[in-house]
């Protein structure tokens with residue numbers, strides 16, 4: 001099999017995500033044969049350094065030996081079982097461990113199988129919590145420039161026009177407050193106060209992406225905003241949902257981004273890195289108070305009846321436990337500090353280039369925003385193609401190039417990743 005043959009076969013049948021399929025008339029689709037460590041290999045013998053962790057999911061490399069061994073162990077035992085009326089040891093163990101490493105008030109967990117579904121669950125639960133107490137609170141508040149997924153509820157609280165606009169007629173009504181990634185923090189907090197005051201008694205929850213709005217061009221803000229927002233939510237009596245689907249599991253330098261603000265959200269949504277990029281899995285953690293609002297006789301009709309067929313998939317839970325083993329045994333958060341430092345050292349000087357507007361970094365996420373290009377030039381696409389020729393796989397967001405590599409990336413690979421992009425920035 002060759003890349004070309006597989007690409008032709010693929011294009012006969014498959015509609016790919018987040019893709020204008022016509023682009024593939026000129027841009028080759030790359031069939032991947034295998035993965036190893038931070039690299040993926042195609043069918044023509046090329047290898048690419050996966051600098052975006054395969055859409056921000058991979059933490060410990062492709063085909064990681066330890067994770068492979070744990071998945072093999074589990075598959076011989078049990079692959080999956082219905083999660084209503086039944087349970088299994090990997091889910092119980094995972095729940096216990098996640099509760100122990102997340103902020104203290106988060107005591108209970110609900111399983112799902114992808115990030116968007118976790119957001120739907122947090123939104124629905126926050127709405128139903130109030131409904132169960134006789135209050136109708138049908139408004140959700142999020143931040144400008146936010147992204148929370150593609151299902152209808154998640155899209156409704158998102159603010160990235162590119163993905164949302166076309167569906168605006170059929171989405172839930174939500175309100176977006178100013179984002180601290182776009183305006184000064186005080187202004188953003190003031191705006192949130194105003195929004196919550198205006199809709200007082202009708203807002204169920206506020207949902208944010210702590211510290212980094214990833215799909216929103218990797219825009220970043222400070223932990224102090226989250227602290228301020230926590231106080232405002234408490235004053236107004238609305239829930240705070242932290243969407244750590246992209247930033248959880250060490251991405252921002254701490255295990256969870258909220259830790260840097262020293263607060264606990266009422267709901268914490270996790271996915272992506274939870275299985276190190278192996279299996280679809282997501283969880284929502286919440287407080288005992290929220291759990292209790294649904295706990296009553298069945299006939300009272302206050303149960304949370306959300307379900308997904310693959311909820312709490314056994315293999316996915318076993319893999320997530322393996323991922324937590326690696327965090328614990330290999331002191332990943334401490335080890336990443338040197339890599340974070342190196343990325344910073346190598347990218348900061350790029351700000352001196354004429355076509356670079358800003359370099360920003362939060363932990364293992366680093367973005368280089370370009371300037372001086374017309375949107376029609378599709379500069380990000382051009383840079384992606386040039387980098388690919390050098391064995392570097394990046395996927396710029398418009399004119400924002402970013403790195404979000406797996407934690408197994410070596411210092412030499414970090415130098416190569418940034419060196420290649422630097423070289424390209426001099427010629428485009």
Ligand SMILES: Cc1ncc(COP(=O)(O)O)c(C=O)c1O
Pocket residue numbers: 114115116117119147148149150209214215243244245246247271272
């Ligand atoms: C912050 C955030 N929330 C939610 C999602 C949606 O997750 P999924 O793609 O698994 O549905 C994403 C995906 O990129 C995300 O970055």
